Amino acid sequence: METRKNEPVRIGFYVCHCGVNIAHMVDVEAVAKYVATLPNVVVSRNYKYMCSDPGQEMIQTDIREQRLNRVVVAACSPLLHEHTFRGATEAGGLNPFYFQMVNIREHDSWVHTDRLEATRKAMALARAAIQRVPHHKPLEVKKVPINPDVLIVGAGIAGIHAAITMANAGKKVCLVEKEPSIGGHMAMFDKTFPTLDCAMCVLSPKMATVGSHPNITLWTYSEVVKVDGYVGNFKVTVRRKPRYIIEDLCTGCQECVANCVYKEPKFPDAFNLGLGKRKPVYMPFAQAIPSIAIIDPEVCLNFKRGKNPDGSYTVSDKCKKLCVVACGDRKAIDFTQKAVDKEITVGTIIMATGFKTFDPHRTPYYGYGVYPNVYTALELERVINASGPTEGHLVMRNGKEPKRVAIVHCVGSRDENTNRWCSRVCCLYSLKLAHLILEHTDAEVYNFYIDMRTPGKSMEEFYNRVAEEGMHLVRGRVADVYPDPNDTASGRLIVQAEDTLTNRILKIPVDMVVLSVGLEPRPEAEDLRRLFNLSCSSEGWFLERHPKLAPVSTFTDGIFLAGCCQGPKDIPDSVAQAGAAAAEAFSLIDKGYVEQEPNTAFVLAEECSGCKSCIPLCPYTAISFNEETKKAVINEALCKGCGTCVAACPSGSIVQNLFEDQEIFSEIDGVLAPLPQ
Amino acid sequence: MSKTANPFEERITMAGVAEAAVVDRTTTLQTLLDTPAGRRMLTCIQCGTCAGTCPYGDYMEFSPRLVINMLRRGFIDEVIKSDSLLRCVACYACTAKCPRNIRLTDVLLPLVKEQVLMNNTQMPAEFQKSLENMHRYGNPMGESPRKRAAWTATAGVKVPLIAEVKCEVDVLWFVECYTSFYARGQENSRATAKLFAALGVDFAILGNDEKCAGECGQMTWESGLFESLAEYNMKLFGKYKFRRIVTGDAHAFNAFRFRYPMYGLTQPVEHTTQFFARHLEQLKPKLKKPLNLVVTYHDPCCLGRAVGAYEEPRALLQAIPGVKLVEMVHNRVNSVCCGGGGGGMWLDTYYKQKGMDRLSERRVKEAIAVGADVLAVACPYEVSRFEDALKVVPHDKPMVVRDVVELLAESIG
Incomplete structure (x- = not known):
């Protein structure tokens, strides 16, 4: 049923209680009563839950029985239920765009404390919609085909799992990873709680699958630099940084590494957090995927020192290039490799860019970076790991095995001075590390915690199990770490904290301090947020569309979140x-x-002067110029409805559906008109 | 150098303590939990960081952590009956590290301490006497107020009295008590006067009319005493025109910064080290005489943790030719108090009776351990405290205690 011209406008108005969410702050009956007095309003009702089936049926019945041709619902955010009520309007036999939503929850009842004023605001907002909706026109939803390929950004465990899931179902996946190998933080862990299975043992088969899967294009040492388009049709530019090794030719034999002019590894090894050493040409780690070497131009003798302004490096040709000789006929080494930008088209994107661990320099009183025997938990993971810098022998930087170890929980977590949030994993990984220390050494282990947080399946059981192994669990946040004044030679440290359960100040001498650093957003998260047009929470984590009901969706259609980002x-x-x-x-x-x-938006051809001022303004390049008619033309398939051209057009000849001048001005008039006292 | 480019315009803070006072002067223990600062106490997670970092935490029956919970549970009377909080030296260590930004040092603990004072009939005599002196003479040592400005005769430069200047001055220099009366304090004042003169600063002092700023405000336990001193000084300020207050006394600085605004102070206040750091570019060419010393710097609590001014004094020291700055184990936010704050200046005998070690001795041991020739300070309490401590703590290499401004003045020659 479409409204015919000159047919009188008949509006149905519905105000929702939303349980008490709206009704406690807005007098919904008064709003309904007031709106009933407005022109064109035929029905004005209030109902406890408009989004419920009976609520929607009420709208449909009224459309049929009261011959309504416009519907206005005052309820929550259109983000939540505009779709629902457009559906109800359509089911009642009207074009869904004869519906208008008024947000009196997020914009009113939730943010105000004065019931009278909130009620008046609801009335004003409702009247704006009532005045707007007569100008609505029937519109049609267009369908655009979706590109079935997917881009996954970040190849830690979350990105890897999402990639394999999609690839196994036959979707083409492009997996982009910033580092030279996939694996993320999980690849650095020794064992994992609560099962104590070795992280790499469970991860490496999945990494290998990614490396060999016919449906996965794996681009490591690459970064997304540009994102255009929209859901179903994203155009993404990925920069593949030069690793100076031709991926297709490298067999991973590592003969280049063995034959490098540096006989011994000399440079800090990022994978082992600088605790180990590597050569200028190296394999990121034993199980790296892709199993391809990489050359570090910062230290390789065949490059001039220092970056060029464009970020590239100049070949010096000063080295004997024994690596090239060793590579032989494989010819996989290319010192002239340059960064290459690749453009791909995908329909959906999954962000799995992960986290960074808290930098404990920000809590200077724990002595990290000052005392060599203060480690981060991640460093300890590497020290304990059989493939780590000490081949799994738990020894400190001085080569000695610690006799006493303190594990400090909540470093950079739950702290107004650093990060306010609980990092969720530290209590459990601290217990795990305590267990591993006991497994590797005869050391006494002290866990200093504020609250022991072990939620999740099998986690409390894990806590119970490792507690029985005989570690000291001290309820008190460490306040100070300093060298033992009575023993300055050995590097022994005093860990000072209140044992809050015995009211005593403890000063525990230990050989090693492990800081259980929290998790925080990656420093480049803000750039990524801009690039992908996402939102971030105040802490800097990517924001999900709804914390409970849309936890992996974002506010940008077609982009989803996975893992610690x-x-x-x-x-x-x-x-x-x-x-x-x-x-x-x-x-x-x-x-x-x-x-x-x-x-x-569309151009009213008879009014367009052909000035072309709209064309360069369109962010989606949806506007072109018809040389025959000398008029601007908007490609509806490309237009995203941003309204820039509408506002810019000097002759006012561009009109936007749903936001026509008359609709907007009527709405403004409605919201500003005086209310009854 | 443009004003905005000066790094010392921005404070480097560890904790959120560098805000103006968040409770008004009428707040009591009964009304505290209804104030914004009090509501922070409801968020306390009882982690014990405050107790663990408290320099006298070992000796407290009621640690700061416990005080908060006793308050929340309605058992605060038990805390008031104990002398536990006599051991608080108002050093801001608990506040600076508190993961919940709870203002223990300048909000909760002073309110409790005042009640302790009112409920405790036996107050340490030395402490009692100092408070009486402050009340009677306007200085804790009981010196004659008429001799307050006597040191200016030995200043070597003209130190104008604001009453005689008759027009607006840029800097009202609040000299304070120890720096007016004590021989070692006067060296600080002479140095400051010399630096002001060298920089051509338009300054004046209040002279004999000046009275003690009231230490760190309520932190000296007696809010009534503080109130009378603050009202006296505010009335005095009202008589003159000046654009800022500069003081070399970190405790007076603290009182002006956090408490005096409640009594109507609107002018900004700076510590001398902040003021001189802000003028470092003008000062640098004048620092000609090399001192050739290994210097370690002790952060005064009221300057360091209270407002986060850790780098200004260090920048000044490093600007002196021939100074090698070394850091003690505990520095900046983790600095150890000299033990003189919160009334501790007059509680040494009491602490000794209770078998407590002297914090000043703990501190000079750290200075000795780093092999410094000079223990540099920026608070007049510290000079006498550390000089006394050095008399009893054995050390092979000689060490002297000097205020940062004294070293600067010496380098000017």
């Missing part, structure tokens, strides 16, 4: 979230198309 989580949760993100991406891809809001 959205907030701290453990491995099981990262994997679960990666699966969820993959499923959300599938749900879009397998539908085959995306619906486009018909809020596009």
Whole structure:
């Protein structure tokens, strides 16, 4: 049923209580009563839950029985339920765009404390919609086909799991990783809580799958530099940084490494957090995927020292290049390799860019970087790990095995001075590390904690199990770490804290201090947020569309989140979230198309002067110039409804659906008109 | 150098303590939890960082952590009956590291301490006497107020009295008590006067009319006494025109910064080290005489943790030719108090009776350990405290205690 011209406008108005969410702050009955007095309003009702089935049926029945041709619902955010009520309007037999939503929850009841004023605000907002909706026109939703390929950014455990899930289902995946190898933080861990299985043992098969999967294009040592387009059709530019090794030719034999002019590894090894050494040409770690060497131009003798302004390096040709000789016919080494930008088109994107660990220089009283025997938990993971710099022997920088170790919880977590959030994994990994220290040494271990947080399946049982092994669990946050004044030679440290359960100040002499550093957003998260048009929480984590009901979606359609880039989580949760993100991406891809809001702009050809001022302004290059008619033309398929051209057009000849001048001005008039006292 | 480019315009803070006072002067223990600062106490997670970092935590029956919980549970009377909080030296260590930004040092503990004072009939005599002196003579040592400005005769440069200047001055220099009366304190004042003169600063002092700023405000336990001193000084300030207050006394600085605004002070206040650091570019060419000394710097609590001014004094020291700056184990936010704050200046005998070690001795041991020739300070309390400590702590290499401004003045020659 479409409204015919000159047919009188008949509006149905519905104000929702939202339980008490709206009704406690807005007098919904008064709003309904007031709106009933406004012109064109035929029905004005209030109801406890408009989004419920009975609520929606009420709208449909009224459309049929009261011959309504416009519907206004005052309820929550359109983000949540505009779709619902457009559906109800359509089910009642009207064009869904004869519906208008008024947000009196997020914009009113939730943010005000004066019931009278909040009620008046609801009335004003409702009247704005009532005045706007007569100008609405029937519009049609367009369907745009979706590109089934997916981009996954970040190849830690979350990115890896999402990639394999999608690839196994036959989707083409492009997996982009910043580092030379995939694996992320998980590849650095020794064993994992609560099962104590070796991290690499469970991870490396998945890494190998990624490396060999026919549906996965793996681009390591690469970064996304540009993102254009929209859901279903993203155009992404990926910069592949030069590793000076031709990936297709390298067999991973590492003869270049063995034959490098540096006979001994000399440079800090990033994978081992600088605790180990590597050569200028190196394999990131034994199980690296892709199993391809990389050359560090900062230290390789065949390059001139220092970067060029464009970030590239100049070949010096000063080295004997024994690596090239060793590589022989494989010819995999290319000192002239340059960064290459590759453009790909995908329909959906999964962000799995991970986290960084807190830098404990920011809590100077723990002595990190000052006393060599203060380690971060991640450093200890490497020291304990059989493939780490000490081949799994738990020894300190001085080569000695510690006799007493303090593990300091909550470093850079739950702290107003650094990061306010609980990092969720530290209590458990601290217990795990305590267990591993006991397994590797005869040391006495002290865990200093504020609250022991071990939620999750099998986690409390794990706590119980390792506590029985005989570590000291001290409830008190460490306040100070300083060298033992009575023993300055050995590097022994005093850890000072209040044991809050016995009211005593403890000064425990230890050989090694392990800081259980929290998780925080990566420093480049803000750049990524801009690049992908995402939102961040105030802490800097990527923001999910809804904390409970859309935990892996973002406010940008077609982009999903997995793993710690959205907030701290453990491995099981990262994997679960990666699966969820993959499923959300599938749900879009397998539908085959995306619906486009018909809020596009169009040119009134008879009024267009052909000045072309709109053309360069369009961020989506949707406007072209028709040389025959000398008029601007907007490609509706490309228009995203941003309204820039509408505002810029000097002759006012561009109109935007859903935001026509008359609609907007009527709305403004409505919101500003005086209210009854 | 443009004003905005000066690094010392921005404070480097560890904790959120560098805000103006967040409770008004009428707040009591009963009303505290209803104030914004009090509500922070409801967020305390009882982690014990405060107790663990407290220099006298070992000797406290009620640690700061416990005080918060006793308050929350309604058992604060038990804390007031104990002399536990006599051991608080108001050093801001608990506040600076508190993961919940709870203002123990300048909000909760002073309110509790005042109640302790009112409920405790037996107050340490030395302490009692100092408070009485402050009340009667306007200085804790009981010196004649008429001799307060006597040191200016030996200043070597003209030290104008604001009453005689008759027009607006840029800097009202609040000299304070130890720096007016004590021989070693006067060296600090003479150095400051010399530096002001060298920089051509438009300054004046209050002279004999000046009275003690009231230490760190309520932190000296007696809010009534503080109030009368603050009201006296505010009335005096009202008589003159000046653009800023500069003081070399870190405790007076603290009182002006956090408490005096409640009594109507609107002019900005700077510590001398902050003021001179802000003028470092003008000062540098005048620092000609090399001192050739290994210097370690002790952060005064009221300057370091209270407002985060850790780098200004260090920048001044490093600008002196021939000074090698070394750091003690505990520095900046982790600095150890000299033991003189919160009334500790007049509680040494009491602490000794209770078998407590002297914090000044703990501190000079750290200075000795780094092999310094000079223990540099920026608070007049510290000079006498550390000089006394050096008399009893054995050390092979001679060490002297000097205020940062004294070293600067010496380098000017």
